[in-house]
Amino acid sequence: MSIELTFTDEQKALRETVARFAKDEIAPVAHEMDEKEEFPTKTVAKMKEMGFFGVPIPEEYGGLGLGKVGYCIMLEEIGKVDASHIAILAAHTSLGTSPLLYYGTPEQKQKYLTPAAKGERIMAFSLTEPVSGSDSGGLITEAKEEGDYWVINGDKIYVTNGVEAGQVVVMAANDVKKGSHGGITAFLVEKGTKGFRVGREEKKMGLHGTSTAELIFENCAVPKANVIGEVGQGFKVAMTALDVGRVSLGAGSLGGMQGALDLALEYSKNRMQFDQPIVWYQAIQFKLADIAMHILALRNMVYQAAAYQDRMGHDVSKWGRTERKQKSRDSAIIKCLASEWASKAITDSLQIHGGIGYIRGTPIERAYRDARISEIFEGTNEIQRLIIAGDLIERGWVNE
Ligand SMILES: Cc1cc2nc3c(=O)[nH]c(=O)nc-3n(C[C@H](O)[C@H](O)[C@H](O)COP(=O)(O)OP(=O)(O)OC[C@H]3O[C@@H](n4cnc5c(N)ncnc54)[C@H](O)[C@@H]3O)c2cc1C
Incomplete structure (x- = not known):
């Protein structure tokens, strides 16, 4: 894998746009959506207009053409405020559109991928x-x-x-x-x-x-x-989509960890106990430091893997065995670590909040309930460990 990690001006602009949208449009409605258990129709309609349903899809098929790196940027920023919006976008994009993008015929791309990328069809x-x-x-x-x-x-x-x-x-x-x-x-x-x-x-x-x-x-x-794809090759189609999904789950978790850290910092700087803000207690500081360490590590892993998938391109016939294997192994590693680190970060942030972290309606309480599923869906973490170990047994530790 390349060790370079830089973002283009276009990617930086996307991050700004999405961050503003997440703060101004999603954050204010997230609590009500959670309480009412309702699909967020209004914010989804706005996300469609803004092209969020087709970020990694090439422009020729109606997408924004910003690749997996752009896609992860969007999910990271939205993940800072709400996981439901992430799941809606990821089920659509990673799992729904990837089979068409990688294995669809030109006619299928025209008929089904293009309206999906434009957000006309979820x-x-x-x-x-x-x-x-x-x-x-x-x-x-x-x-x-x-x-x-x-x-x-x-x-x-x-x-x-x-x-x-x-x-x-x-x-x-x-x-x-x-x-x-x-x-x-x-x-x-x-x-x-x-x-x-x-x-x-x-x-x-x-x-x-x-x-x-x-x-x-x-x-x-x-x-x-x-x-x-071909008759009988659907398992391969599904696994290709899941490789995309597992990296995008990493991006959403990365955002979730940053959201949890921001909440913990703000709360601990303001909450006074024993005559000083609790942030000055080492027990609190160690938790904050652990979250920061995991954020830095995960950030590098997610964007390296997203860039790797971008470099592989969309023509599956050109993929070599080594590339395929590395893509699947790295997606499994990221999915596993991201979900477990996010669970830990959110649990630690909730602990820093004390009793109020357990009260319905606080963002950290919602994040805690939302995060748990990431260790289960897109293949449980036990299954990810089997994928990683299977590759190690077959090829040993190899990294391009
Ligand atoms: C909210 C939500 C959204 C979902 N979205 C989708 C979706 O959009 N599309 C879709 O197709 N599916 C979706 N799923 C399904 C999800 O991917 C599965 O629930 C998941 O893959 C686990 O399958 P299972 O629930 O049958 O558990 P099981 O496979 O029955 O596993 C039960 C336990 O046994 C463990 N286990 C099983 N086999 C092994 C083994 N060989 N070695 C060690 N441990 C093992 C598992 O890790 C787990 O801990 C979703 C699930 C949920 C809850």
Whole structure:
């Protein structure tokens, strides 16, 4: 990996714009959104207008063309104030649009990626099922070839943006027995397709601004033209999207850690106990220092990995084995560390707040509930450790 880490003027301008938007538009509505458990329709509409739903997508497909580095800048800044907005953007961009960007045909890019990048259609990604979570290759939603269509039957769960999405990337088994080795295919399914409906919406501990929904497929006929990538190669399509998602989760967590640090600093400088601000107690200072150390380390890791993905480009046929392996290993490392460091930073910040940190309505209390899921979704941290260890066993420690 290159050790250089600099931002262009365009990237710096994006950071300023997003930071202002997060402070002026998202922060004031985050508490009400959380309490009411409502999708933030108004801020999402503004984010669409500002191009936030297509930051890393090339301009020829309606995006801003600011790459993964630009995308991470946006998520880092929004992550400072709210995690629900991050999850909405990331489920759409990392998981929804990446399959089209990397594996879509020119027609699919025109028809589905462009409206997604412009924010005209929100996207979702549907891999998980009641019987297959971590063992995603074991999914049983079936796709059967019938004439010009694939007919999908099955039940998918926990789909972020499932309620709002106008189009969903759905992984289904063209051959259950083959599983991840040639038995899974990725499909683009449009809302309104006969036989496709949204089922139960989950109540959650956090991320109250996002929908997490069941998707039901009953004899849902999807045109063959909507197969993303090759038949049987859907697992690869899903894992490519998750590599993007895991780095973007790192960027959102990085923002969350900075938000937690800012709150802890402000509170501890103002809270008096035993005749002085608590920030002067070493026990508090050590917590602040630990958060800062993790922020610096994570910041470097996230932007190096994002720049690496940008350098690899969007033509998967040109990717070498070493690049692919490094991308997946590094995404897993970042996802794992970022989620655990963010959980620790937010827990420590809450502790610095004392009792008020436990009271509903404080930003740190919301952040605490929101952060927990990052150790679970996009592949649990146990699964990330298996990916990292598997690569170490196969290739040892190699770094380009
Ligand atoms: C809020 C939310 C949003 C989500 N959004 C999406 C989405 O948009 N799209 C989507 O497809 N999915 C989504 N998911 C699903 C999420 O990715 C899964 O919940 C996750 O991958 C874990 O699967 P599981 O819940 O079935 O747990 P399981 O796989 O049953 O795991 C249970 C426990 O066993 C551990 N475990 C399992 N296998 C092993 C092993 N081999 N070695 C060691 N430990 C193991 C796990 O790490 C975990 O601790 C979402 C989930 C939530 C809660």
